[in-house]
Amino acid sequence: MTEPLDFYFDFSSPYGYLMSEKIDAVAAAHGRKVRWHPVLLGVIFQATGSHPPVAGASSKATYMMHDFHRSARHMGIPYNPPSRFPLPTQNAARAFYWLHGQDCALARQFAHAVYRGFFVNDLDISSPDTVLDIAAGLGINRDQLATALQAPEIKARLKDECEQALAAGVFGSPHVIVDGEHFFGADRLPQIEHWLASGGF
Amino acid sequence: MTEPLDFYFDFSSPYGYLMSEKIDAVAAAHGRKVRWHPVLLGVIFQATGSHPPVAGASSKATYMMHDFHRSARHMGIPYNPPSRFPLPTQNAARAFYWLHGQDCALARQFAHAVYRGFFVNDLDISSPDTVLDIAAGLGINRDQLATALQAPEIKARLKDECEQALAAGVFGSPHVIVDGEHFFGADRLPQIEHWLASGGF
Numbered sequence: 001m002t003e004p005l006d007f008y009f010d011f012s013s014p015y016g017y018l019m020s021e022k023i024d025a026v027a028a029a030h031g032r033k034v035r036w037h038p039v040l041l042g043v044i045f046q047a048t049g050s051h052p053p054v055a056g057a058s059s060k061a062t063y064m065m066h067d068f069h070r071s072a073r074h075m076g077i078p079y080n081p082p083s084r085f086p087l088p089t090q091n092a093a094r095a096f097y098w099l100h101g102q103d104c105a106l107a108r109q110f111a112h113a114v115y116r117g118f119f120v121n122d123l124d125i126s127s128p129d130t131v132l133d134i135a136a137g138l139g140i141n142r143d144q145l146a147t148a149l150q151a152p153e154i155k156a157r158l159k160d161e162c163e164q165a166l167a168a169g170v171f172g173s174p175h176v177i178v179d180g181e182h183f184f185g186a187d188r189l190p191q192i193e194h195w196l197a198s199g200g201f
Numbered sequence: 202m203t204e205p206l207d208f209y210f211d212f213s214s215p216y217g218y219l220m221s222e223k224i225d226a227v228a229a230a231h232g233r234k235v236r237w238h239p240v241l242l243g244v245i246f247q248a249t250g251s252h253p254p255v256a257g258a259s260s261k262a263t264y265m266m267h268d269f270h271r272s273a274r275h276m277g278i279p280y281n282p283p284s285r286f287p288l289p290t291q292n293a294a295r296a297f298y299w300l301h302g303q304d305c306a307l308a309r310q311f312a313h314a315v316y317r318g319f320f321v322n323d324l325d326i327s328s329p330d331t332v333l334d335i336a337a338g339l340g341i342n343r344d345q346l347a348t349a350l351q352a353p354e355i356k357a358r359l360k361d362e363c364e365q366a367l368a369a370g371v372f373g374s375p376h377v378i379v380d381g382e383h384f385f386g387a388d389r390l391p392q393i394e395h396w397l398a399s400g401g402f
Contacts, residue, residue: 048259051252058249060372063383073402074392171261182264187388191275201274 004033005192006177008165010041011089011125013173014068014079017115018186021077023176024108026189030196036111038093041086041173043162048171052086071186078120087118087126090158091149095131097157098148099140109138205234206393207378209366211242212290212326214374215269215280216387218316222278223390224377225309231397237312239294242287242374244363249372272387279321288319288327291359292350296332298358299349300341310339 005027009016020036027034045052065081072079092114100107113134117123123130128149136142148154165175169182176183176192181200183192194201206228210217221237228235246252266282273280293315301308314335318324324331329350337343349355366376370383377384377393382401384393395402 048261050259050261058251058372059370060249060251060385063370063372063385066383067385070392070402074395169260169264171259171264182267184261184264184268185388187386190391191271194275201271 002031003179004035006035006037006168008037008039008168008170008173008175008177010044010173011038011092011111011114011118012086013041014119015071015186016173017079017119018072018075018077019174019176019189020112020115022075022186022189023174023192026193026196029193032196036096036108037161037165038089038096038111038158039162039165039170039173040090040093040158042088043159044166044171044173047166050171072119075186075189078116080120080122082118082122084124084126087124089125091128091131092125093161094149094154094158095135095145097161098145098151098154099135106138106140110135110140113138203232204380205236207236207238207369209238209240209369209371209374209376209378211245211374212239212293212312212315212319213287214242215320216272217374218280218320219272219276219278219387220375220377220390221313221316223276223387224375224393227390227394227397230394233397237297237309238362238366239290239297239312239359240363240366240371240374241291241294241359243289245367245371245373248367251372273320276387276390279317281321281323283319283323285325285327288325290326292329292332293326294362295350295355295359296336296346298362299346299352299355300336307339307341311336311341314339 005023007019007023009020024034041052044050069079069081096107096111099110114125117130117134118125125131132142132146135145168177172184174186178192178195181195206224208220208224210221225235270280270282297308297312300311315326315332318331318335319326326332333343333347336346369378373385375387379393379396382396
């Protein structure tokens with residue numbers, strides 16, 4: 001089969017960032033493309049009754065903050081713990097979908113720039129100005145994007161994408177679907193590779 | 202460093218079972234031993250305010266039941282989904298600690314037999330009779346063990362082990378500690394191998 005993989009993520013998700021740095025190359029090694037779907041974990045958690053994995057000051061929350069960084073080192077990916085975490089990501093996600101309607105390769109570049117801005121350069125990606133700055137750095141028209149971020153149709157688009165993700169069974173970030181098979185978490189990347197190489201196992 | 206690894210698990214934990222089939226060999230490849238610590242996840246979750254990962258009928262719960270089986274195939278480990286799940290495991294854990302006081306190699310064999318009984322042969326490991334049968338199959342005196350399972354000191358021992366695990370920062374199963382570094386989940390086995398090979402990364 002040669003259907004694209006579907007990659008669901010929130011721009012505030014550290015494991016989503018780790019997956020974003022690897023999934024295209026893993027898919028390409030098996031002749032596959034990837035469709036990227038930024039979603040809002042707040043919406044997903046509310047609808048599924050799930051909990052954010054790092055809520056509170058528990059030993060598990062402490063562990064996970066440590067594990068983000070160690071997992072990045074294990075995977076050979078740059079990572080600097082953001083000083084503000086987690087952050088709302090609707091502006092970044094709306095910008096992605098607006099760009100995607102015009103130039104899907106540029107939207108992919110923008111997604112990488114947002115993730116690296118947050119998890120390497122400690123940018124406040126919740127701020128519309130920061131989102132516009134990141135876009136402008138890629139040659140995108142700042143004023144057009146600023147207008148688009150306020151447009152009802154782009155807000156409706158993000159809402160619709162979250163609903164479609166829920167309908168597809170997405171409950172967290174990163175969540176990858178390969179030929180109907182669901183993989184949750186950056187740590188499932190070896191299983192995704194195994195699945196692509198074997199056509200299932 | 203050549204300190205043993207500490208491996209915490211609940212006998213009802215599928216990912217704990219997967220880790221139990223691999224951790225000794227991974228440690229041995231780097232000249233390390235492993236101390237096994239069965240604990241009760243109910244006690245751990247109550248104390249840490251965590252939630253069982255597969256509570257309810259959510260899309261996440263459905264995913265995890267599927268992921269247990271797929272992860273076992275990925276790791277090359279036999280797995281048959283138990284018909285009763287999860288189960289209380291205090292009898293199996295108490296039997297382990299009683300045996301461990303007499304013959305730690307036999308206690309390890311018993312732990313493997315309990316896990317395989319549950320996750321391969323669908324035994325009801327919550328039942329004292331089943332625990333006694335598994336032990337008898339390894340040549341352990343059934344009557345002595347039956348008496349030990351009722352002894353206040355062995356009940357206190359398990360309680361104490363759960364408290365020590367909590368004090369060490371354990372919040373789930375499997376949870377492995379290597380030279381003070383914590384690894385949660387069977388999917389962290391590659392990171393444990395990386396850590397042992399490099400002395401940290």
